[in-house]
Amino acid sequence: MRKLDITEIKRLTPEDFKEAEKNPLIVVLDNIRSHHNTGAVFRTCDAFACEAVYLCGITGTPPHRDIHKTALGATETVHWEYFENTMEAVKILKSKNYKLIALEIAENSTHIDEYLPEKNEKTALILGNEVNGIDQKILDICDICIEIPQYGTKHSLNVSVSGGIAIWTLTKKMRYN
């Protein structure tokens, strides 16, 4: 099993990526404190060809050295917008008929594997603050809450990890359902 070097992997160029068909998934970061997490989400959104990232509230915006450390250039390829508050972003998405999906630990949440988006359904995935999660007011207007079942001692996963699992799971289903 020979490891492939970077010239053999044949990823898209930034120019080709801009033109390429995207998964209709917009990832909304609701007050993410850590630039490391924001950068990692950018990189995940590049890998799974997401439509955009919406950076809200205290979430940092590029260019920023600490975001760059984990994004490694994905802030140049993934479309992003900044909103002063998450509610504004979410209301715009609702008015454009995006299905609003919260990734959160909540009453009556749906197991992530049981949620089945329509093929190419316009979807917004909301990821919450590292300590407080998604603001309850935002959660109240979401269409569905999905949850990753966990079996350990900690309250939750790191948000770039749980976001990664959710983005991978949703885009895969969007592509093939």
Next chain:
Amino acid sequence: MRKLDITEIKRLTPEDFKEAEKNPLIVVLDNIRSHHNTGAVFRTCDAFACEAVYLCGITGTPPHRDIHKTALGATETVHWEYFENTMEAVKILKSKNYKLIALEIAENSTHIDEYLPEKNEKTALILGNEVNGIDQKILDICDICIEIPQYGTKHSLNVSVSGGIAIWTLTKKMRYN
């Protein structure tokens, strides 16, 4: 959809976690540079009840302030061992009949969703250095190489994100296959 507070989530106590049945998955970190990544992997291994984390080479070891920032206590719950070099760790695992799975971009790799472990099969998942990936010598003695298909411009995902997707995918299959 009411958000659950930490007292309602009913995670295991550290004492109960130690006694709880684990997934027979040992995660091997091959020279991970970032303490943030190491901490996030600990937290993922807590969430998905992994048997252990093997920290190899330059990978940091607890207690360390920067590992704690993302592990948030999971270094106290997840069993870990340190090895000066990854080859030593991997040879021990092979001698104990662990199936060695590399997460890497390589010739003849298997799509992560197509790999089907036996129920409760003893498995070691090797995650490689942020820049160089898994050392080719380690890859050469692995039983299989799994890959997460990617559609963007970047070479790879952040290792705590790709590791999260792989640990989630493998432990789910181990539990239900």
